[in-house]
Amino acid sequence: MTxxxxxxxxxxxxxxxxxxxxxxxxxxxxKIAEFFELFKPAYDAVVAEPECRFFVVxxxxxxxxxxxxxxxxxxxxxxxxxxxxxxxxxxxxxxxxEKWFLKPRQFEITNVEEGLAHFKLP
Numbered sequence: 001m002t003x004x005x006x007x008x009x010x011x012x013x014x015x016x017x018x019x020x021x022x023x024x025x026x027x028x029x030x031k032i033a034e035f036f037e038l039f040k041p042a043y044d045a046v047v048a049e050p051e052c053r054f055f056v057v058x059x060x061x062x063x064x065x066x067x068x069x070x071x072x073x074x075x076x077x078x079x080x081x082x083x084x085x086x087x088x089x090x091x092x093x094x095x096x097x098e099k100w101f102l103k104p105r106q107f108e109i110t111n112v113e114e115g116l117a118h119f120k121l122p
Contacts, residue, residue: 017112018053019080021071026102029064035100038093045089051075054119065102077109 027035039057047055053072060066073080098105 017114017117018051018072018074019077020110020112021073021080022068022108022110023070024066024068024106025097026063026065027067027097027100028102031097031100032064032067035067035093035097038096042089042093045087046071049084051079051084072112077111080109 043055043057046052051074053074055069055071057067057069060068073084075084
């Protein structure tokens with residue numbers, strides 16, 4: 001007997017397509033644990049936002065200094081730039097960790113392509 005895969009959840013017209021924020025930073029290996037200690041309160045605050053659909057953090061297996069995250073938002077790019085990214089809970093981790101960056105932070109904000117956004121939940 002095999003278990004079937006969960007059915008994807010589509011973003012329908014009742015849910016705005018929203019936007020995606022992708023970020024990549026490079027942190028010295030000896031600072032990674034400290035980075036996550038500072039990052040976690042902001043992560044928890046973002047995940048608690050009602051407009052946040054998902055937040056995934058990952059590490060590059062070929063470059064241990066490279067951390068990436070992707071945030072899915074139910075609001076448009078303008079709202080993300082003008083409202084969300086100005087929230088005070090980002091400041092403590094950003095003000096400390098920016099000086100550790102081995103390379104300039106890379107980020108991209110994109111619009112979700114309507115009809116091509118599905119999520120699978122267990």
